[in-house]
Amino acid sequence: MAQKPSIPKGTRDFTAEEMAKRNYIFDTIRNVFHLFGFRQIETPAMENLSTLMGKYGEEGDRLLFKILNSGDYLNGVDKALIDNNETTRLAAKICEKGLRYDLTVPFARFVVQHRNDLQMPFKRFQIQPVWRADRPQKGRYREFYQCDADVVGSESLYNEVELLQMIDEVFARLGIRIAIKLNNRKVLAGIAEVIGAPDKLIDITVAIDKIEKIGLDKVNEELADRGLSEDAINALRPILSISGSLQERLDALSAILEGNETGSKGVEELKFVADTTVALGLRAELDLDVSLARGLNYYTGTIIEVKALDVEIGSITGGGRYDNLTGVFGMPGLSGVGISFGADRIYDVLNTLNLYPADTKAAAKIIFANFGAKEAEASLKVIKTLRQAGISAEIYPEAAKMKKQIGYADSMQIPFVGIIGESEMADNSVTIKNLASGEQQQVPVDKLIEILK
Amino acid sequence: MAQKPSIPKGTRDFTAEEMAKRNYIFDTIRNVFHLFGFRQIETPAMENLSTLMGKYGEEGDRLLFKILNSGDYLNGVDKALIDNNETTRLAAKICEKGLRYDLTVPFARFVVQHRNDLQMPFKRFQIQPVWRADRPQKGRYREFYQCDADVVGSESLYNEVELLQMIDEVFARLGIRIAIKLNNRKVLAGIAEVIGAPDKLIDITVAIDKIEKIGLDKVNEELADRGLSEDAINALRPILSISGSLQERLDALSAILEGNETGSKGVEELKFVADTTVALGLRAELDLDVSLARGLNYYTGTIIEVKALDVEIGSITGGGRYDNLTGVFGMPGLSGVGISFGADRIYDVLNTLNLYPADTKAAAKIIFANFGAKEAEASLKVIKTLRQAGISAEIYPEAAKMKKQIGYADSMQIPFVGIIGESEMADNSVTIKNLASGEQQQVPVDKLIEILK
Numbered sequence: 001m002a003q004k005p006s007i008p009k010g011t012r013d014f015t016a017e018e019m020a021k022r023n024y025i026f027d028t029i030r031n032v033f034h035l036f037g038f039r040q041i042e043t044p045a046m047e048n049l050s051t052l053m054g055k056y057g058e059e060g061d062r063l064l065f066k067i068l069n070s071g072d073y074l075n076g077v078d079k080a081l082i083d084n085n086e087t088t089r090l091a092a093k094i095c096e097k098g099l100r101y102d103l104t105v106p107f108a109r110f111v112v113q114h115r116n117d118l119q120m121p122f123k124r125f126q127i128q129p130v131w132r133a134d135r136p137q138k139g140r141y142r143e144f145y146q147c148d149a150d151v152v153g154s155e156s157l158y159n160e161v162e163l164l165q166m167i168d169e170v171f172a173r174l175g176i177r178i179a180i181k182l183n184n185r186k187v188l189a190g191i192a193e194v195i196g197a198p199d200k201l202i203d204i205t206v207a208i209d210k211i212e213k214i215g216l217d218k219v220n221e222e223l224a225d226r227g228l229s230e231d232a233i234n235a236l237r238p239i240l241s242i243s244g245s246l247q248e249r250l251d252a253l254s255a256i257l258e259g260n261e262t263g264s265k266g267v268e269e270l271k272f273v274a275d276t277t278v279a280l281g282l283r284a285e286l287d288l289d290v291s292l293a294r295g296l297n298y299y300t301g302t303i304i305e306v307k308a309l310d311v312e313i314g315s316i317t318g319g320g321r322y323d324n325l326t327g328v329f330g331m332p333g334l335s336g337v338g339i340s341f342g343a344d345r346i347y348d349v350l351n352t353l354n355l356y357p358a359d360t361k362a363a364a365k366i367i368f369a370n371f372g373a374k375e376a377e378a379s380l381k382v383i384k385t386l387r388q389a390g391i392s393a394e395i396y397p398e399a400a401k402m403k404k405q406i407g408y409a410d411s412m413q414i415p416f417v418g419i420i421g422e423s424e425m426a427d428n429s430v431t432i433k434n435l436a437s438g439e440q441q442q443v444p445v446d447k448l449i450e451i452l453k
Numbered sequence: 454m455a456q457k458p459s460i461p462k463g464t465r466d467f468t469a470e471e472m473a474k475r476n477y478i479f480d481t482i483r484n485v486f487h488l489f490g491f492r493q494i495e496t497p498a499m500e501n502l503s504t505l506m507g508k509y510g511e512e513g514d515r516l517l518f519k520i521l522n523s524g525d526y527l528n529g530v531d532k533a534l535i536d537n538n539e540t541t542r543l544a545a546k547i548c549e550k551g552l553r554y555d556l557t558v559p560f561a562r563f564v565v566q567h568r569n570d571l572q573m574p575f576k577r578f579q580i581q582p583v584w585r586a587d588r589p590q591k592g593r594y595r596e597f598y599q600c601d602a603d604v605v606g607s608e609s610l611y612n613e614v615e616l617l618q619m620i621d622e623v624f625a626r627l628g629i630r631i632a633i634k635l636n637n638r639k640v641l642a643g644i645a646e647v648i649g650a651p652d653k654l655i656d657i658t659v660a661i662d663k664i665e666k667i668g669l670d671k672v673n674e675e676l677a678d679r680g681l682s683e684d685a686i687n688a689l690r691p692i693l694s695i696s697g698s699l700q701e702r703l704d705a706l707s708a709i710l711e712g713n714e715t716g717s718k719g720v721e722e723l724k725f726v727a728d729t730t731v732a733l734g735l736r737a738e739l740d741l742d743v744s745l746a747r748g749l750n751y752y753t754g755t756i757i758e759v760k761a762l763d764v765e766i767g768s769i770t771g772g773g774r775y776d777n778l779t780g781v782f783g784m785p786g787l788s789g790v791g792i793s794f795g796a797d798r799i800y801d802v803l804n805t806l807n808l809y810p811a812d813t814k815a816a817a818k819i820i821f822a823n824f825g826a827k828e829a830e831a832s833l834k835v836i837k838t839l840r841q842a843g844i845s846a847e848i849y850p851e852a853a854k855m856k857k858q859i860g861y862a863d864s865m866q867i868p869f870v871g872i873i874g875e876s877e878m879a880d881n882s883v884t885i886k887n888l889a890s891g892e893q894q895q896v897p898v899d900k901l902i903e904i905l906k
Contacts (some may be wrong), residue, residue, distance in 0.1 A: 016492030037847030041468030364490035394490030
């Protein structure tokens with residue numbers, strides 16, 4: 001036999017059982033997105049490299065999957081690039097297209113390209129795979145799905161309120177208990193200002209983002225290494241130690257940032273978003289977390305992160321407000337806010353907590369045993385009636401031994417076997433066997449539908 | 454402004470309106486697949502080129518999108534390949550992976566790779582995009598979706614019967630009137646034998662496949678060009694002119710092929726499939742078409758093709774039985790039968806005939822006007838109640854001019870606007886405005902739910 005075929009490392013096949021679970025997650029998210037008036041779009045897997053390059057930093061450029069041009073791709077290529085082994089510059093010559101790296105840049109490209117046809121505010125969602133030439137490791141894949149929802153063209157904080165409700169609804173439907181953590185870029189900027197280190201905003205946020213992992217002392221060490229004065233570090237300490245209820249934290253932060261314009265604006269925004277959301281009723285915990293930064297260079301207002309309460313795993317959803325999504329494509333000043341659900345981690349959480357509904361199975365509800373032509377014909381007629389009633393049903397295609405047919409049903413997790421033999425044909429009935437309990441009964445077809453519904 | 458960004462030629466963005474229509478098609482197909490006990494799988498977009506190369510002929514190899522290796526991809530590459538401009542051999546060195554070209558080869562790879570975990574018969578479906586570096590033209594894209602359903606590991610003709618019913622059900626649900634054409638490779642082989650040209654099977658099928666396009670005379674000319682004797686052409690003529698009902702055609706064919714073992718077996722298979730399917734009740738027309746070949750080198754038994762009756766367009770679904778899906782991966786003798794729905798053509802047919810249901814829209818059912826904080830808060834509470842009742846609802850995020858808000862609702866095709874002002878807040882009601890009729894009425898929330906349901 002030839003060598004067993006395989007797939008590229010970091011990619012996955014999804015079996016029927018896995019797909020049933022994944023579809024349960026995607027369908028739940030999609031249904032909630034629809035309920036909130038978000039509209040699905042899709043963009044091509046391939047984008048021009050000119051669209052993708054320079055958008056994810058040097059590291060990101062390196063991790064883009066590039067597609068070799070068709071035809072005579074060496075035509076006109078300077079051979080010196082090859083002789084000098086300049087692989088990056090050569091790649092730019094022989095590859096025009098790349099696979100999308102995330103959904104954000106293609107979305108920005110979409111907005112700019114179609115801006116004359118788009119009505120603002122534009123509420124879109126997108127559920128598609130992305131590709132990254134990252135080193136594969138546990139939980140990190142080279143192909144994975146992202147589920148993003150964004151509103152662009154509106155600065156209103158009601159959009160934040162809607163997104164938080166959407167997060168709450170998705171995880172309530174999935175049965176996952178969560179905490180939503182909020183922060184605001186303006187609060188971080190205000191903090192940097194009031195502790196006397198306005199130019200150290202990035203250093204501060206990079207360091208304090210690690211507080212949960214490494215603790216306050218190590219964070220302070222890192223802040224010192226990054227050139228923060230002792231005074232600034234001492235001034236920061238009480239801010240990082242703010243505790244109490246959400247309301248108490250907001251009040252404490254408000255007092256610390258009083259008089260600082262940017263910081264106070266940030267607190268005001270946080271208060272509005274939190275108060276309005278809480279007033280509408282939220283099942284999730286809602287927390288303020290001043291150490292939350294998440295790609296700070298991108299976010300300009302609200303910052304959102306979601307943690308599962310019952311499983312130790314990183315953030316399972318995140319997002320925030322940005323002010324310059326499309327500037328890089330020549331359309332500045334478009335504000336937006338968005339969230340992204342981490343489907344792979346949600347999949348792991350549901351598995352760990354065993355939260356999939358009992359009917360999250362790929363299987364038909366009933367399979368009819370096959371005893372030969374006459375019985376099969378009678379079975380197919382009943383199957384047709386079942387399908388008309390919306391019941392997934394099938395026939396075992398061969399008149400194999402009963403044991404084999406039952407074994408098939410069992411391994412496919414089909415809960416019922418239908419049997420039509422002489423006696424059932426005589427009185428237009430079906431014998432239905434419950435594979436879990438072993439019970440069986442002979443019933444007319446309308447009763448069969450009732451049992452299976 | 455920078456140059457307007459664009460996407461690679463032959464690829465498409467799908468807007469919210471287009472996605473709503475596409476999802477209608479995919480959901481219909483998916484639901485029918487489930488109803489018949491087929492299970493969804495997914496395979497990665499990228500496959501190893503060793504899996505893809507040599508499976509689609511020389512032309513196909515050329516049309517594969519190849520992905521440049523990451524890192525130092527020139528390492529160890531013989532520079533002579535570059536100097537001699539041997540682009541094909543060089544590509545094989547600098548690219549290990551390619552984008553999938555269809556769903557069949559990845560499916561075969563999946564079956565072989567997972568054969569120890571798969572229970573036969575294996576009924577799978579797959580709905581995913583494929584990529585081909587074809588010259589783009591009207592109706593031909595470089596990225597497009599395929600929707601395939603196959604049963605492997607069973608030679609039973611009941612699988613054909615199930616697939617035909619599935620086709621019938623999908624198009625009945627979509628409201629597209631169709632004719633299903635059947636043929637059988639064994640019939641074609643039998644015909645080649647009885648007209649005395651058994652070695653000309655491929656030539657005959659390639660030529661007669663064009664009969665609808667170019668007519669019998671031209672087909673006969675081509676047959677002569679391909680070396681068929683006058684006797685053979687004369688013997689073929691009455692076969693190509695078989696007419697009458699399905700039953701009459703089958704009888705005529707049966708008479709012609711009497712005594713020819715292969716041909717008679719083919720007729721017998723056709724009869725069983727047609728009779729069993731018709732007995733179960735079929736809304737589609739079912740025809741025999743001895744000129745139908747469809748990639749003959751692949752199919753070994755039943756051949757299936759579907760045409761729309763009310764739109765001039767090519768085949769909208771096709772398929773057939775094959776006996777060696779996985780042989781190329783070292784697992785010979787696995788028989789299967791499958792069909793593939795042409796989603797892009799079905800999309801065009803539904804558009805041409807205007808067959809999309811009225812609710813195939815991306816839009817929310819109602820949008821609430823925004824008059825400021827107090828009204829917005831009251832609106833959000835009502836919206837929450839609507840969503841709990843499963844009604845898609847949203848709020849206009851800014852307290853903009855009423856005209857602008859109504860204009861937004863209009864252009865989004867949202868049918869109703871909800872209005873909550875002083876008077877509605879006073880008595881817990883909502884004014885609902887029907888944008889199509891202009892009518893409006895002030896109603897309590899439970900009545901609102903009733904109207905929108």
